[in-house]
Amino acid sequence: MGMDGNPSKEKTEERCAAVLEAIxxxxxxxxxxxxxxxxxxxxxxxxxxxxxxxMALEFSCKDRERVEQILADEDVTxxxxxxxxxxxxxxL
Amino acid sequence: MIYxxxxxxxxxxxxxxxxxxxxxxxxxxxxxGRSGHSLALKAGRLVFEARESLSQxxxxxxxxxxxxxxxxxxxLNLAIMGLLREGDHVITPSMEHNSVMRPLNYxxxxxxxxxxxxxxxxxxxxxxxxxxxxxxxNTRLIAVNHASNVVGTIxxxxxxxKISGExxxxxxxxxxxxxxxxxxxxxxxxxxxxxxxKSLYGxxxxxxxxVREGIDLKPLRLGGTGSKSDSWDHPNFLPDKYECGTPNTPxxxxxxxxxxxxxxxxxxxxxxxEMRLTRSLLEGLGDIEKITVxxxxxxxxxxxxxxxxxxxxxxxxxxxRLDRQFEIMTRVGLHCNPGTHRTIGTFPHGTVxxxxxxxxxxxxxxxxxxxxxxxxxxx
Numbered sequence: 001m002g003m004d005g006n007p008s009k010e011k012t013e014e015r016c017a018a019v020l021e022a023i024x025x026x027x028x029x030x031x032x033x034x035x036x037x038x039x040x041x042x043x044x045x046x047x048x049x050x051x052x053x054x055m056a057l058e059f060s061c062k063d064r065e066r067v068e069q070i071l072a073d074e075d076v077t078x079x080x081x082x083x084x085x086x087x088x089x090x091x092l
Numbered sequence: 093m094i095y096x097x098x099x100x101x102x103x104x105x106x107x108x109x110x111x112x113x114x115x116x117x118x119x120x121x122x123x124x125g126r127s128g129h130s131l132a133l134k135a136g137r138l139v140f141e142a143r144e145s146l147s148q149x150x151x152x153x154x155x156x157x158x159x160x161x162x163x164x165x166x167x168l169n170l171a172i173m174g175l176l177r178e179g180d181h182v183i184t185p186s187m188e189h190n191s192v193m194r195p196l197n198y199x200x201x202x203x204x205x206x207x208x209x210x211x212x213x214x215x216x217x218x219x220x221x222x223x224x225x226x227x228x229x230n231t232r233l234i235a236v237n238h239a240s241n242v243v244g245t246i247x248x249x250x251x252x253x254k255i256s257g258e259x260x261x262x263x264x265x266x267x268x269x270x271x272x273x274x275x276x277x278x279x280x281x282x283x284x285x286x287x288x289x290k291s292l293y294g295x296x297x298x299x300x301x302x303v304r305e306g307i308d309l310k311p312l313r314l315g316g317t318g319s320k321s322d323s324w325d326h327p328n329f330l331p332d333k334y335e336c337g338t339p340n341t342p343x344x345x346x347x348x349x350x351x352x353x354x355x356x357x358x359x360x361x362x363x364x365x366e367m368r369l370t371r372s373l374l375e376g377l378g379d380i381e382k383i384t385v386x387x388x389x390x391x392x393x394x395x396x397x398x399x400x401x402x403x404x405x406x407x408x409x410x411x412x413r414l415d416r417q418f419e420i421m422t423r424v425g426l427h428c429n430p431g432t433h434r435t436i437g438t439f440p441h442g443t444v445x446x447x448x449x450x451x452x453x454x455x456x457x458x459x460x461x462x463x464x465x466x467x468x469x470x471x
Contacts, residue, residue, distance in 0.1 A: 021319055021320075021327070021329050021332070022125065022317070022318070022319040022327070022329065022331070022332045023124060023125035023136045023140075023318060023319070024125075024136075024140060024143070024155075024156055024331055024332075025156070026136075027136055027137055027140040028140065028155070028156070031140075042133060043128075044128025044129070045128065050322065054125065054128070054318060054319060054321075055128055055133060055136070075154065077329070
């Protein structure tokens with residue numbers, strides 16, 4: 001869904017969530033990603049991803065590669081990336 | 093009232109420090125890194141920004157390497173007790189505070205470590221050749237007080253950072269952080285312990301430790317961090333590895349604001365002002381016959397902390413009269429540092445410590461000198 005080339009706006013805007021190790025890295029990640037002009041949000045970690053009580057970074061799935069690259073350059077460990085499909089997050 | 097006890101705790105604080113803490117409690121009040129709601133996130137951002145500001149001040153390249161502690165003593169304990177293992181050798185100068193000497197002495201008496209104490213001059217200058225000669229194959233730590241809490245002497249940490257090489261180098265910056273330039277990269281500092289409530293103008297109950305990448309400390313406390321909550325294993329990543337339990341969020345918020353105050357004033361401007369005060373105080377004290385001044389007696393070589401004694405009078409009596417008769421707050425005695433008083437020849441009676449800060453003025457220096465002249469010449 002959304003990655004299959006269908007150009008409808010809703011589908012190109014498929015949202016992804018990156019789960020990081022700790023709140024420090026979420027806020028750090030948000031700051032460095034926003035600096036590069038990416039649209040980034042901070043959301044509570046969705047329940048279906050983890051029972052953890054932390055926050056996750058949210059962004060458009062089309063920016064996934066850039067997001068992962070920028071975080072890796074800053075030594076921020078990404079635990080997992082999830083895509084929101086049909087109201088459910090699933091691991092990519 | 094004149095406050096000359098800034099080496100103990102700085103007072104007053106910049107108004108924005110107090111406002112930020114009040115604002116936090118009125119508008120946020122929540123804990124960072126636990127719940128997922130917006131107030132928790134706001135609290136998380138404030139703690140993050142405090143960490144970033146401190147990293148900027150100390151030139152720490154990655155702010156997660158800087159962890160919050162309750163105070164400098166807590167940070168020094170984490171560094172010393174977390175690093176040292178059986179058979180390690182430690183080098184430290186003769187003028188360390190009890191917050192370094194007590195953990196080291198504990199490990200020494202338990203037979204865990206071997207300790208070399210490097211002599212210092214009466215002015216508090218470390219014998220660097222003796223320090224070099226003390227290095228052994230099993231030396232695992234060199235621990236140095238950046239600025240003396242008794243006589244203000246500033247240690248050449250950049251030079252010691254070069255001497256230490258691969259040996260972990262711990263700097264106790266309780267008296268210097270915010271008052272003297274600190275660059276952990278340029279100075280080769282591996283572990284930097286600081287407190288928030290002195291020259292960083294934050295509240296009591298705050299402090300921290302910079303831990304260089306590659307230095308693995310055993311955490312002294314394990315517990316809840318808000319991360320990896322599904323596991324009984326304590327996280328192995330910073331800052332969570334050394335920060336568990338609910339943090340002192342209002343304190344850290346105030347500390348962050350205090351650090352931004354230091355950054356906005358400029359560390360060089362703060363230092364210039366404090367050196368001018370020190371010069372005036374030293375010149376004035378030199379003119380009072382019955383007063384003995386300890387330490388370098390040179391504003392370039394010390395923080396605005398000056399120790400004195402008045403001939404024929406106990407330090408405690410001088411401190412008492414300064415307080416009751418002149419409303420001047422100082423600290424008398426041994427200042428938790430018997431090693432320094434032995435080094436400068438004032439053990440066990442101690443000294444009267446006059447310690448200034450950014451908010452002191454030349455007028456106050458004049459009034460303190462007048463009061464001391466009065467006490468020194470009284471029959």
